[in-house]
Amino acid sequence: xxxxxxxxxxxxxxxxxxxxxxxxxxxxxxxxxxxxxxxxxxxxxxxxxxxxxxxxxxxxxxxxxxxxxxxxxxxxxxxxxxxxxxxxxxxxxxxxxxxxxxxxxxxxxxxxxxxxxxxxxxxxxxxxxxxxxxxxxxxxxxxxxxxxxxxxxxxxxxxxxxxxxxxxxxxxxxxxxxxxxxxxxxxxxxxxxxxxxxxxxxxxxxxxxxxxxxxxxxxxxxxxxxxxxxxxxxxxxxxxxxxxxxxxxxxxxxxxxxxxxxxxxxxxxxxxxxxxxxxxxxxxxxxxxxxxxxxxxxxxxxxxxxxxxxxxxxxxxxxxxxxxxxxxxxxxxxxxxxxxxxxxxxxxxxxxxxxxxxxxxxxxxxxx
Numbered sequence: 001x002x003x004x005x006x007x008x009x010x011x012x013x014x015x016x017x018x019x020x021x022x023x024x025x026x027x028x029x030x031x032x033x034x035x036x037x038x039x040x041x042x043x044x045x046x047x048x049x050x051x052x053x054x055x056x057x058x059x060x061x062x063x064x065x066x067x068x069x070x071x072x073x074x075x076x077x078x079x080x081x082x083x084x085x086x087x088x089x090x091x092x093x094x095x096x097x098x099x100x101x102x103x104x105x106x107x108x109x110x111x112x113x114x115x116x117x118x119x120x121x122x123x124x125x126x127x128x129x130x131x132x133x134x135x136x137x138x139x140x141x142x143x144x145x146x147x148x149x150x151x152x153x154x155x156x157x158x159x160x161x162x163x164x165x166x167x168x169x170x171x172x173x174x175x176x177x178x179x180x181x182x183x184x185x186x187x188x189x190x191x192x193x194x195x196x197x198x199x200x201x202x203x204x205x206x207x208x209x210x211x212x213x214x215x216x217x218x219x220x221x222x223x224x225x226x227x228x229x230x231x232x233x234x235x236x237x238x239x240x241x242x243x244x245x246x247x248x249x250x251x252x253x254x255x256x257x258x259x260x261x262x263x264x265x266x267x268x269x270x271x272x273x274x275x276x277x278x279x280x281x282x283x284x285x286x287x288x289x290x291x292x293x294x295x296x297x298x299x300x301x302x303x304x305x306x307x308x309x310x311x312x313x314x315x316x317x318x319x320x321x322x323x324x325x326x327x328x329x330x331x332x333x334x335x336x337x338x339x340x341x342x343x344x345x346x347x348x349x350x351x352x353x354x355x356x357x358x359x360x361x362x363x364x365x366x367x368x
Contacts, residue, residue: 005352008330009156009305009343010183010204013352018257029253032057041253046246051253055242058256065259065268066185068215069192075214075234076242076252080201081106081182083232084212085113088150088178088197090228092220093118096147099175101140104131104155105336106180114150117225123149131158133297137166146175148196154184154302156204157334159294159341161302165194176220184304185213186262187346188272196220202251204304205345207258211251262346271346278344278353279303285357291364309339312367316340319363326359328352 006013029037029050037050044051059074068074079087089098095118100111102125114120123142124135142149149168154161161184168177176196185200197220202211214234221234230236231245262271283301286292286308294301294308310316319340323331333339344353 002327004327004329005348005355006329007342007344007348007352007356009334009341010201011209012204012343012345013347014207014254015258015261015347018254018261021257022254029054042250044249046243046249051249054249054253054256055247058252058259059242061256061259061263062213065262066190066215067192067268071218072192072215073218073221073234073238074242075216075237076247077212077214077232077237078210078248079232080203080209080212081180081199082109082113084180084199084214085110086117087214087228087232087234088148088199089114089117089120090232091224091234092176092178092197093147093225094223095225097121097143097145098148098150099123099140099142099146100150101125101135102127102131103134103152103160104158105334106155106157106182107150107152110150110152110180118147121146126160130295131155131160132295134160134162134300137171140166140171142168142171142173142175146173148176148178149173150178150180152180153198154181154304156183156305156343157307157337157341159296159302159305159307160300161304163300165191167194169194176217183343183345184302186268186271187275187304189268202255204343205347207255208251210248211255213255258347274350275303275344275346278348278350279306281350281353281357282306282342282344285360289360289364291367292360304345305341305343307333307337307339307341309333313338315367322363323356323359326355328356328359331356 029041097119098114099121101123111120124140126135179198181198182200183204186205197216199214203209224233236244286294292308331340333341
């Protein structure tokens, strides 16, 4: 069976090598020495030596890939980015004020949720221009009492991305930076000197839905609100090596295979260069078209999620039908903004973007 090119924003395309290995090990997982366990990973106790070895290797590989400093804890949790919108303020706000930079739908959701646990303030917003640009850090209004400053590093729906994380210290701010990096994690290096906490759902760049990654500086844990559920208290999760409750075992296993795939293919630096090349190919096609338009400021266009519109939207259905016939799937834009969107995460091969560009040009010719 020929596999389609899946441009879904998440759950998203997975590396084919990873899926093949998972399929081969579905009934009987083998350790690094090739010894049979006689079990599927889905059947393993999370307390057993087999799964503990899987989890420890995944954490070690991720720490190496992202160059996570020793004073940061890596937590494997559940609930996705939406749950972290509550879990972060329950752990970091201490009931005080938090500042949010609004750059699209996801940062808006973060602001709204955090307001249940403290005072959530808008430090800056790009809403006036339809979330097609990023407000300059120099324009942000951060309170002196801020417990943390939240940004969404890449807005999956609106297609804007911080290509460089803001330096809060340069702005005279001592509050930690919290980054939702759900849709660009592992697509580029992270400057951890500028980050206090980063979180993300795995289902875009790391693996299947179910696993949530939290990387948090040690000095920020241990301050959870009294009503924070125990399973969401970062200190308890860290003290129990992400096994305070039963973790999403199979999702951790698959993510571990993705980490090994990333290492095999040159690591994060190599992946960033591939992502730049894929995004440039697609944006160049859109920018040189009379039929398609991308409205995002070129300075902050996402490398992961590329929204675009047909200038004549009466042709949308025909465009999507033609794409599906060619094995180009999940190109319909989010219902809140319409249009089209191509998500081109790490696992999307260059050949997939080339096939999409070829179809974009072909469809435009037929519509001339």
